Amino acid sequence: EAGVTQFPSHSVIEKGQTVTLRCDPISGHDNLYWYRRVMGKEIKFLLHFVKESKQDESGMPNNRFLAERTGGTYSTLKVQPAELEDSGVYFCASSPPLAGGRYTQYFGPGTRLTVL
């Protein structure tokens, strides 16, 4: 069974540009999560999808971040315009449709975003 995949693995952009990150969850996993780890800090929650609906987006830092999950399969996270403080590693995770989503989350390898 394929794990959670993320694309790209690395992205280097200039301040003010736009970047779109993609996550493909494990097939059949209704729950999809985005997290971010800024250098030296803990991994922090951004948002949670159940199928195509945003269940919890309390961790989104500001309106420059837009997450979508059309059709309830893959998800994209767009940063527009990117700022220096957006640099970090963006992780995606998915989990099966059990117990309201409170189940082991399976993580992708992350996308390392560098904003210059």
Added chain:
Amino acid sequence: ELKVEQNPLFLSMQEGKNYTIYCNYSTTSDRLYWYRQDPGKSLESLFVLLSNGAVKQEGRLMASLDTKARLSTLHITAAVHDLSATYFCAVVWNTGNQFYFGTGTSLTVIP
């Protein structure tokens, strides 16, 4: 907001030695996870601890949970080089689905 403190941040140990990583959290939780991450790879789930006094073991790693003390430990026995990685604990707050992570412990096992 739930806070998770993990220590040490960095751990360098010789092969064959024992050591413990600690994970303290600030608010009641009924579920604690330990993950391992190798450079450039995904976070790999190691253990799920669901109740007070829970103990799980896999190879040279043993995890335990004390919900009253809000403390989990990850004990490493007779370390080997293959255990070198970053280890994270993560806690789920009772009312939500998001994981709250510790800062991670970067473990290096020296031959």
